[in-house]
Amino acid sequence: MKSLYDRLKAQREAKERSPSSGAPKRPADRHGSTVTPGDETALPEPWRRVADQVWEACFIEPAPRELAVLHSAADNGILGIGDPDGACFFDTETTGLSGGAGTLCFLFAAATLHGNELQTELVFLSDFSGEPEFLERVGRRIDSARTVVSYNGKRFDAPLLTGRFLMNRMTPVLRPHVDLLFPARRLFARVLPGCSLGTVEREVLGVRRDIDIPGEEVPERYFSFLRNRDASLLTEVFSHVRYDVTSLVGLAAHIEGVCSLSAVRRPAPSAGVAEASIRAAGLGLGRLLLEQPYRGRRPHNEVLRGAGIDLLCSLAEEVEHPDSLTAAQRVCAALRRTGTPADLDRAVAIWRRFVSERRSLWATVELAKYLEHRTRAYREAEELVRTALSWPHCGTYRGGLERRLTRVSSKAARR
Amino acid sequence: MSAIDRIIEQFREDRAFMECVTRWETIPARSGSYRDIPSDLDPRLRTALQGRGIERIYSHQAEAYAAARAGRDLVVVTPTASGKTLCYNLAVLQTIIEQPETRALYLFPTKALSQDQQAELGDTVLATDIGARVATYDGDTPDSLRAAARETGQVIITNPDMLHSGILPNHPKWIKFLKHLRFVVIDELHTYRGVFGSHVTNVIRRLKRICRFYGADPVFICCSATIGNPGDLARAVLEGPVQLIDTNGAPAGERHVVLYNPPLVDRVQGIRRGVVNEAQTIALRLLRAGVKTIVFSRSRVRTELIAGYMNKTLANLYTDNERIRVESYRGGYLPSERRAVERGLRDGAIHGVVSTNALELGIDIGGLDAAVLAGFPGSIASSWQQLGRAGRRQTVSISVLLASASPLDQYMVKNPDYFFGRAPESAFLDADNMYILADHLKCAIFELPFETGERYSVTSGGPVEEHLAVLEEEGTIRRSGDRWYWADRGYPAEGISLRSATSDNVVIIDTTGGIDAVIGEMDRPSAKEMLFDNAIYIHRGDQYVVTKLDLENRRAFVERRDINYFTDALVKRDIKVLLEDERVEHLGCEVVTGDILVRTQVAKFKKIRFHTHENIGYGEISIPEEEMHTKAVALVFRPGSAAGDALADLPPALLAPAIARIGTVMRNVAPFFLLCDARDIGIAERIRDPHFGAPALYVYDAYPGGSGLAESLTAVLDRVLDAARQLVRECPCEEGCPSCVGPRDRSVEIDGNPKAAVLSFLEAWRAG
Missing domain, CATH: 3.40.50.300 (P-loop containing nucleotide triphosphate hydrolases)
Structure with missing residues (x-):
């Protein structure tokens, strides 16, 4: 009988032969030289070894030009970042992209603003055993910030880091978190082929990266480094993560810029990039302006909300525009939520126009609800629904409309 | 006198019914503790x-x-x-x-x-x-x-x-x-x-x-x-x-368990009434007497047939279908439909249900008074679970086990002592199975780094160092400090399925009248057998014809159609040896381990008329075969070896039965030694195997990629063979029974006693 080791090896080889198994082919260097743990290769300047298997580097450069926007938006910006000097723009690189307890964070980047300077700090884990020290240092960076800003960090980076802290029996450090992915989707999803940070940065901020690596290749590169201890393998990875956090600052400024510009009625054509973005973003921008954080029933920024309402209302008016119906639906929902007489009047005007000009079933139902429950104009509601039922396109709405008609008619008769 | 007592009395007094009963066992009521x-x-x-x-x-x-x-x-x-x-x-x-x-x-x-x-x-x-x-x-x-x-x-x-x-x-x-x-x-x-x-x-x-x-x-x-x-x-x-x-303190009402062999319709050829028709007749008698009844059937098609026939018999506008509601129940229905049937059974809106073994497990469907098993479910434990679905704490219940024409079913009803005397099957497992352990060790390290010297399982489980060494070489784990870490971008649990059945599903879309509505789902291998183009698919009593099976996108399009037949695919299975790892002389035969491809092909289907079940035509099916790549061990009986010569000494007419029955014995015995379930291994017998050019018996893992069972058979083969010989020799049956070589199938095995042949083969082989 063969030893267990031999049988296991045979099993693995058989699996590799089998066409049905999805086992990926390993790159050639897989079985290459493995450096024993502890045999530390030095990382080049400006890296400093700060603990066993933990390294840090710091880079200082001039802050992006748009920084002023972030400062002026500090208190009432749409993103809620607050004072930019207290924000930590961060990103991580990990050993896998699917998450789960077996995925480690090995590189942490934090960009912070100091006056006119942008400081980028990197913390790097050169082997797994150094993880507690690594996390300790990452925690320190987060701890010193008032807000953290990321791109898709709410779904990916933050839970992953929290998990790492817990698995090392450390208390996770939590700060208010602004994830730029959501506003970026609102603004760019309809105009760009994708909303990855790389795409947004290239198309919107006009950044061209010179030394870089696609994000999905990062884990494999790190595993190669672990086997070979060749620090040059990581040059692109370090550069990649620096670009990421620098772009976060630029992107945050851009989003605030677009929003504040949109609040200026009919902006002058000289406003450049941001002006073009407003036009292109249309519906998305309007929704973004309405979805700002609320404090109780009051929006964070009334002016920006007003701008969003105006933007969507004017979009709703453009009969030919493919987004006009969605814009109308969104803005009417927002107007109805506040429910002030002025807002309701605006909503009613939109519904009426959609009914008369487009025979809109959505607007018919909304208007009928309003007439029935708010103004108790049963006769008018009855007339409205009756007309809609004569339209050939009422399809799936028919049942609901018929029930409504019966109810409104009986209310009208009772009066 | 309650409805159930009355119907039991009626059955007792019905001579035609009682002539088919081979045993009527009454289990007395038990008071609660x-x-x-x-x-x-x-x-x-x-x-x-x-x-x-x-x-x-x-x-x-x-x-x-x-x-x-x-x-x-x-x-x-x-x-x-x-x-x-x-x-x-x-x-x-x-x-x-x-x-x-x-x-x-x-x-x-x-x-x-x-x-x-x-x-x-x-x-x-x-x-x-x-x-x-x-x-x-x-x-x-x-x-x-x-x-x-x-x-x-x-x-x-x-x-x-x-x-x-x-x-x-x-x-x-x-x-x-x-x-x-x-x-x-x-x-x-x-x-x-x-x-x-x-x-x-x-x-x-x-x-x-x-x-x-x-x-x-x-x-x-x-x-x-x-x-x-x-x-x-x-x-x-x-x-x-x-x-x-294991001492049950719940009271139970009196239970009647009846073994029933459907009446002969052709005494000369020994053909009996089919279970489908017989089951619906008995179930209808129970339902019409006001007794809540469950019918268990062995396949999805039969479930639909029995429920459909029952509803057709009951259909009557003037009596509101006699106020009896019967539903079918099986996997593949929409969850909401299944919930509705379960609820209906609990609150009494549904009186009868026809189900596959999907209702054998503990889904709460309230109390039922009668169970009808349309065919032996395959194991004693399963039989008692299905029979046990009838029975409440206080009242009398009846359950009827109907035999189909298969030798196994016939054996059960003709040997009631065997059925009632046999203990339910035991269950085995082997958590240290090399394949399975290796898979889960990966998951464990992904979940938490593994400390050097840590025992993966606290109470048992051998050392895992060898596993760790292989995983490290593979590059999926890495030692850093005194711990092993997961060092791969993958998510190991994703690629490891706990079940052999694929989770790959085909959705069934009804396109009747231009509206696309999903009516159900089916696992991919079954879809090939039941949802091929032009198949008649029955779903909750409604007939559909399959207009297109789109395997690539996992969709089957069906259309309502009333037609007087249903379809049944003919399934062929063959084995192809892909690779031989090892070929050794062992215990008087040649033992070959390696990789095989088990191919399941549906190439033809029968059209079967409703009610009479006569065959009214064939159709061709062209869909790619279902393939499973797995590990196998083949016992090859070459002339000149002890086993080969022992086999050659048998009368030629008994050669085929003997080989087939060695497979049955193997299925009965091997799970004890391999610590597995009979379903986990596949067995195939070849009188003349095309790959080896000699008679051969394959034992393979019924699990894609293999599960290590076939491979470990070699190590325990002598004990398996000794146990097999002892089992056959000491079994009190005459011509074979389900516990040893399987019941004699008189339609094929006309001359000679297959049990004697198997015994003489085993004795000669082991003596040689």
Whole structure:
């Protein structure tokens, strides 16, 4: 009988032969030289070894030009970042992209603003055993910030880091978190082929990266480094993560810029990039302006909300525009939520126009609800629904409309 | 006199019926054994029990409560209607009342059972002011509810697959739950046997490991249907001492169990009435007498046929179908439809149900008075579970086992002593199976770095250093400091399935009238056999013709059509040797291990007329064959070897039966030595194998990629052969029975006694 080791090896080889198994082919260097743990290769300047298997580097450069926007938006910006000097723009690189307890964070980047300077700090884990020290240092960076800003960090980076802290029996450090992915989707999803940070940065901020690596290749590169201890393998990875956090600052400024510009009625054509973005973003921008954080029933920024309402209302008016119906639906929902007489009047005007000009079933139902429950104009509601039922396109709405008609008619008769 | 007593009397007096009865066994009523409601039980829980009419509890419930509260792992053997859920809910809810941070995990083998359990627990909880928060967490749970379930759910109901691939690999998200995990309930424990059980045991090992990390030490409460060795199985799954509670304290009404062989329609050829027609006749008699009845059938098609025939017979506008409602029930229906049938059975709106074994497991469908088994379900344990579906605590019940024409069914009804005397099958598993252990070790390291010298399983399980060495070489784990870390970008649980069945599904879309509506689903291999182009597919009694099977996109398009036949695919299976790893002379035969491809091909279908079941034509099917790449061992009986010569000495007419029967014996014996379930291995016999050019017997892993069982057969082959010989020699039957070589099939085996042939072959082989 063969030893267990031999049988296991045979099993693995058989699996590799089998066409049905999805086992990926390993790159050639897989079985290459493995450096024993502890045999530390030095990382080049400006890296400093700060603990066993933990390294840090710091880079200082001039802050992006748009920084002023972030400062002026500090208190009432749409993103809620607050004072930019207290924000930590961060990103991580990990050993896998699917998450789960077996995925480690090995590189942490934090960009912070100091006056006119942008400081980028990197913390790097050169082997797994150094993880507690690594996390300790990452925690320190987060701890010193008032807000953290990321791109898709709410779904990916933050839970992953929290998990790492817990698995090392450390208390996770939590700060208010602004994830730029959501506003970026609102603004760019309809105009760009994708909303990855790389795409947004290239198309919107006009950044061209010179030394870089696609994000999905990062884990494999790190595993190669672990086997070979060749620090040059990581040059692109370090550069990649620096670009990421620098772009976060630029992107945050851009989003605030677009929003504040949109609040200026009919902006002058000289406003450049941001002006073009407003036009292109249309519906998305309007929704973004309405979805700002609320404090109780009051929006964070009334002016920006007003701008969003105006933007969507004017979009709703453009009969030919493919987004006009969605814009109308969104803005009417927002107007109805506040429910002030002025807002309701605006909503009613939109519904009426959609009914008369487009025979809109959505607007018919909304208007009928309003007439029935708010103004108790049963006769008018009855007339409205009756007309809609004569339209050939009422399809799936028919049942609901018929029930409504019966109810409104009986209310009208009772009066 | 109640309806059930009347119909039993009618059957007794019906000469035609009684002529078909080969045994009528009456199991006397049993009175209950009661205990007081535990004195430490919270008044609210006590009130809730009393609200359900429970003033005292059964002895086994009291024992389970005491053991669980004392922190002892336990397994309760629970027949139908024995109040299973209280065995665990009492202890769990009481502990939640005392310490609201308490968490409990309920594991059910299927999603359907989880749903049912949530409803049941919801009732108890709602009835009181306890307000325990119960959440189902499985593949169907929407993302929006998942976070809340993790954070606030006090009882989480899930299945082993979700624990394996969803919960354990993401345990940091579950920290609040796992830190306070006090109870793990494993229901339907008997389903965790063989390869599946070995996988689940490893999932439990991983769960325990993560619990230790968070400082939790939960009590395991298991429930099992009646099997041969519930205590051993629980000890194998939990790997520690387990208290066995197998004295059932619930009362039971008198039970009549009837073995029934359908009447001969052709005495000369020995042809009997088919089970489909006979089952519907008997079930209708019961239903018309006002008796709630369940019919179990062995296939999805038969389920639809029996239900369809019954409804057709009942159809009558003027009598409102005699006010009897019969529904079919099987996997592949929409969940909402299944729930509706379950609910209808519980509240009495549905009087009869025809089901596959989908209702054999503990889904609560309320009390039923009669069960009709259209064919022997394949195992004694399964038979008793299905028969047990009829029977309540107080009233009389009847269950009828109908034999089909198969030799196995015929043996059962013709040898009632065998059927009634045989203990239910035992369940085995091997958690240290090399393949399975290796898979789960990867998952474990992904979940938590492995300390040098750490024992993967605290109570058993050998050293894992060799596994670690291979994984490191492979590059999936890495040693750093004194720990092993997961060092691969992959997510190992994703590629490891606990079950051999594929989760690949085909959705069935009804395009009648231009409206596309999803009416059901089916696993991919079955879809090839039932949803091929032009197949007649029956769904809840409605007939559809398949217009297009789009395998690539996993869709089948069907259209309503009334037609007078249904279709039945002819399935061919063949084996192709892909690679030989090793070929050795061993114990007088040639033993070859290697990789094989098991191919299942559906190339033709029959059109069968409804009711008469006559064949009215054939059709061609052209869909790619289903392939499974797996590991096998082949015993080749070459001339000149002891086994080959022993075989050659048999009379030529007995050669084929002897080889086939060696396969049957192997299937009966090998699971004891391989610690698996009979379903986990496939067996194929060849009188002249095209690859080896000699008679051969294949034993292969019925699990894609192999499960290590076939491979380990070589090591135990001499013990298997000795046991086989002893079994055949000492079996009291004359010409073969299900316990040894299988019953004689007189339609094929005309001359000679197959049992004698097998015995002489084995004796000659082992002597040679």
